Amino acid sequence: MTIQAITQPTAQLSNSQLMLADLEKVLITEEQIEERVKELAKEISNLYDPDEEITVISIINGAILFTADLVRNLPGQVRIDCIRVSSYEDETSPVNGPKISSTLTLDLANRHVLLVDDIIDTGNTISKVYQYVLDMDPASIRTAVLLEKKARRKVAFEIDLVGFQIPDEFVVGYGLDYAQRYRNLRCIGVLKTEQQQGN
Ligand code: IMP
Ligand code: MG
Secondary structure (H helix, E strand, C coil): CCHHHCCCCHHHHCCCHHHHHCEEEEEECHHHHHHHHHHHHHHHHHHCCCCCCEEEEEEECCCHHHHHHHHCCCCCCEEEEEEEEECCCCCCCCCCCCEEEECCCCCCCCCEEEEEEEEECCCHHHHHHHHHHHCCCCCEEEEEEEEECHHHCCCCCCCCEEEEECCCCCEEECCECECCECCCCCCEEEECHHHHCCC
């Protein structure tokens, strides 16, 4: 497609009404996410010296979208790696403890690591990855999550940077899924209960 071919206003390119119809309510709008991610990036860059390189570890798949937007708002040099952790099958509550199913490729010794996840719920996932990274002798580890559900915390773990506190509801969108769907929704919303049964 040539640049001249894009003649539609951006509103017409936003998420489909079909996905939005599966939501009971929108909790955080696309605009609120965008604004908060920019603020978080500022808060993060204030934590590091201007010449310090940050190694961003994204906990995939959930943190893909958040990480992509966050790193593009960071001013300095950034290295990116991903770690895959699975704890949720196709259900809305954890079945087993988290499992690291795909590990890192970058060496983290003496590096400044920023762990990024979409949401902290029980705390099991991020605390497991934190310990895993700590064993690689980084110079520092900081943590950033877009969402925090304080109500369901099982592991005592303090996150350095939190985007939004949310109530104890199952949310989808902006990377967060239900049965691997809704990750591409631009806002974050609560899925209707009837959508949480069938796949
Ligand atoms: P934790 O290990 O219980 O803290 O859960 C963290 C992981 O569970 C996150 O990385 C998410 O992938 C997933 N998760 C927790 N709550 C939700 C939710 O409301 N919607 C979608 N995924 C969630
Ligand atoms: Mg996740």
